[in-house]
Amino acid sequence: MTVQLDKKQNSSTPALVSPTLPPQELHLDRPLKLGVMASGSGTNFEVLAQAIRDKELNAQIQVLIYNNPEAKVKERAEKWGIPAVLLDHRAFKRREDLDRAIVEVLQQCQVEWVIMAGWMRIVTPVLLEAFANRVINIHPSLLPSFKGVRAVEQALEAGVKITGCTVHIATLDVDSGPILMQAAVPILPEDTPQTLHERIQVQEHKIFPVAIALAAKKFGT
Template identity: 70%
Template structure:
């Protein structure tokens, strides 16, 4: 069985683990530049992940992710969170849109909003998040800066099922990233992102196997 992941990614993933008979229908949530969205879309294009992305939803009108979606000919819609009085109202709008596109997995690819039971209840065990630390360490914002301030020697990234508690939920896949003596938040975050782009498509396939 061919092993597809180096030792610093856990669990180890084989080609057999990633075979999906039925294409997944992914609804992507993103707030920023969209590098993780791009990694997922590229994995689909390269036939490494058996999935489709019918719709991207973004909440920041200036988000560069909309340009990346256009480059992949993927439809995108803006749901500006500032136009909703409550988090639950935003999540309901997300649910309504994703359901209308027959989405079966929700992927938070740099989604900078706290989710509510409205979204999680509509897609039970089918909402996936990525975070730039080895959870449960360094939850919340500025995880890279937290790791540097703590003086740890290894950090990384985690893909997990989303839960009501921020940056919690069952862990799907993690990748370790050593911290170098001269690292800054920018240099460390750049190396973490390289691993994020590797493990996110893998984790989506693993989740689909574990939570069909």
């Protein structure tokens, strides 16, 4: 297992990605059946759809579940011809009730792996036990640092010089669980939350499909 400097982002501020594996080690014998959960614009959702179309990830997205009626991710799903289901969290009294509805949709769509691509709700044992070790999350920091909301702002406020993003198996503890893949992004003196978030997102888009394949190899397809 090796690490690799990603010089495409900026030659003076390369990103460090780990692990990097040869493509043959990430080959999947059959397509993964994914269910994606998202709350916002859906850029990571679209990255996954693109990776699947380009045969970089052997998978198919069975369904998108979104909780915000105004989320732009719905439009992205429509563009890709992927079924989208709105489960507005405001319509449920408890988090567990929402997760039961989510599990029902995922099971109806024969989903094997649950991908949280900007899902801004805390999940419960209802979901995590239904898909044990098969719920994957992406977070804009180098976990275990800067968990929770405003991770980019937290990094800037702390004055750290390096942050990044992490793909991990979700557990009951927020932004915890086995780490699958990380990309480190240097913080520049002139960075704002927006500029830093944009540079982190570049790395999110690169590692997310790879990390999903890595999870399938590690925990079984």
